[in-house]
Amino acid sequence: MGITIHIQGNLKDKSEINSFIEELTDISKTMHWEWQVLDEDWSQPSTAKLKRTNNITEITGNLALKGISINLHPKCESLSLFFDSSGCLTTPMAVVLLNEGRIKKENVYSTVKTQFTPPDVHISIIKLLKYLKKRYIPDLKVEDEGGYWESEDKQVLTGKIKFLNEKLDMLQDMLSNMDDENAGQRSAEQLADIIEEKLKGL
Numbered sequence: 001m002g003i004t005i006h007i008q009g010n011l012k013d014k015s016e017i018n019s020f021i022e023e024l025t026d027i028s029k030t031m032h033w034e035w036q037v038l039d040e041d042w043s044q045p046s047t048a049k050l051k052r053t054n055n056i057t058e059i060t061g062n063l064a065l066k067g068i069s070i071n072l073h074p075k076c077e078s079l080s081l082f083f084d085s086s087g088c089l090t091t092p093m094a095v096v097l098l099n100e101g102r103i104k105k106e107n108v109y110s111t112v113k114t115q116f117t118p119p120d121v122h123i124s125i126i127k128l129l130k131y132l133k134k135r136y137i138p139d140l141k142v143e144d145e146g147g148y149w150e151s152e153d154k155q156v157l158t159g160k161i162k163f164l165n166e167k168l169d170m171l172q173d174m175l176s177n178m179d180d181e182n183a184g185q186r187s188a189e190q191l192a193d194i195i196e197e198k199l200k201g202l
Contacts, residue, residue, distance in 0.1 A: 002113045003114050003145045007089060020081075024068045076114055077112045112125060
């Protein structure tokens with residue numbers, strides 16, 4: 001639950017990937033954003049998989065991804081702009097799930113949640129995406145739960161953030177007021193059913 005931006009798209013020209021990375025790095029430096037570059041060999045097949053050791057899960061193998069991940073704000077998820085060897089926007093976890101046959105490529109989205117950041121962070125991401133659509137990713141598809149991609153209206157965005165924060169606060173109050181003694185006697189399914197019923201009333 002939270003305001004999230006979902007994106008899909010393909011580089012118009014894979015040969016521009018280095019320019020893409022360099023330009024996004026320069027933008028990040030100028031804006032004082034943290035960033036991390038991924039520059040793996042596209043000529044090698046992806047062998048990425050999940051490895052679990054001592055309750056730690058990590059991705060191992062070759063992701064075969066190139067791109068950049070940008071951290072705009074401490075309370076914002078990273079904006080991941082990674083591309084596979086076909087120039088398709090994807091994520092490391094999606095690569096693993098694709099390798100395991102658990103998802104289809106057309107269902108892969110890169111997402112970034114902005115719910116707990118100032119609205120200007122969300123706006124900065126949307127403005128950056130609009131530029132990338134013009135310059136590098138002409139088929140970029142954006143689903144903006146904050147409504148700013150379509151409206152470019154800050155009031156629309158802040159209204160949605162405020163509404164959802166109020167509902168999250170109500171949910172937190174509801175959960176904290178549940179009878180802890182009885183809750184311990186209920187199964188996870190019973191608790192989920194109770195929470196679902198209470199959510200319908202929010």
